[in-house]
Amino acid sequence: MRDSIPISFAFELSNRCNLSQCHDLCPTVATDPPIFLNTDIIKDTMKYFGSVKHKCTIYFNVYNEPTIDPRLFMLLEYNMKHCGCAVSIFTNGWGVNQYMVDEFIKLNTRLSVSCYTDDEYNRIKQLDGVGSCNRSTLNVKVKQLYDAPATRTGVCLFPSVYGIINHKGQYGLCCRDWKWNHPLGDLNVNTVKEILVSEERTRICDELEAGVRSLDACKRCPFHGWGVKNDPYKG
Ligand code: SF4
Numbered sequence: 336m337r338d339s340i341p342i343s344f345a346f347e348l349s350n351r352c353n354l355s356q357c358h359d360l361c362p363t364v365a366t367d368p369p370i371f372l373n374t375d376i377i378k379d380t381m382k383y384f385g386s387v388k389h390k391c392t393i394y395f396n397v398y399n400e401p402t403i404d405p406r407l408f409m410l411l412e413y414n415m416k417h418c419g420c421a422v423s424i425f426t427n428g429w430g431v432n433q434y435m436v437d438e439f440i441k442l443n444t445r446l447s448v449s450c451y452t453d454d455e456y457n458r459i460k461q462l463d464g465v466g467s468c469n470r471s472t473l474n475v476k477v478k479q480l481y482d483a484p485a486t487r488t489g490v491c492l493f494p495s496v497y498g499i500i501n502h503k504g505q506y507g508l509c510c511r512d513w514k515w516n517h518p519l520g521d522l523n524v525n526t527v528k529e530i531l532v533s534e535e536r537t538r539i540c541d542e543l544e545a546g547v548r549s550l551d552a553c554k555r556c557p558f559h560g561w562g563v564k565n566d567p568y569k570g
Contacts, residue, residue, distance in 0.1 A: 347397035362513035
């Protein structure tokens with residue numbers, strides 16, 4: 336039975352990003368109606384990690400911007416009290432200033448900022464306590480995944496080492512499957528514990544670790560996933 340909890344775990348808090356109107360290459364679409372991940376799903380999952388003393392790194396972003404979610408600091412406090420996992424926030428930096436960085440540090444949260452303009456990069460670089468700050472561009476291969484030929488083969492460790500709950504409450508395959516065509520479970524119906532040991536997740540993880548790609552997204556995916564050495568497509 337595959338019962339290990341992944342070492343990285345992301346909650347996609349919503350389908351909202353303040354910069355999505357500027358970025359055609361991002362899966363987040365500004366005109367979509369807003370959907371927010373059910374808070375109870377997040378809390379129950381973190382509480383479960385705490386109950387089994389699992390220490391992983393938690394993220395509050397996939398294709399959303401986490402710092403615009405009004406629940407973020409409440410969730411960081413909830414993690415400290417009930418879970419105790421490390422938290423890493425990836426943000427575009429729009430809502431980040433020194434005061435916010437200081438608040439994140441108090442809550443034991445590492446901040447990584449992807450800046451989409453030179454001005455923002457220069458502004459964020461002046462702040463004390465930011466974990467990392469990069470001048471970013473979006474990766475064109477992410478959005479094009481489903482248009483690629485279905486010819487890819489090889490090992491992928493992504494679903495084995497990385498858990499994702501998307502904004503609808505589905506347990507996603509990985510962030511590359513951005514249309515969420517291959518959910519491995521649904522937190523609206525099952526607990527995270529049930530999904531982690533489910534037949535579907537076990538089969539997919541076992542297959543991908545053996546280099547077998549049975550899902551459509553995987554057959555088209557140029558990324559080998561986390562933990563694979565010498566990945567020529569790593570971007
Ligand atoms: S092969 Fe690609 S689409 Fe499939 S699980 Fe790995 S990263 Fe995701």
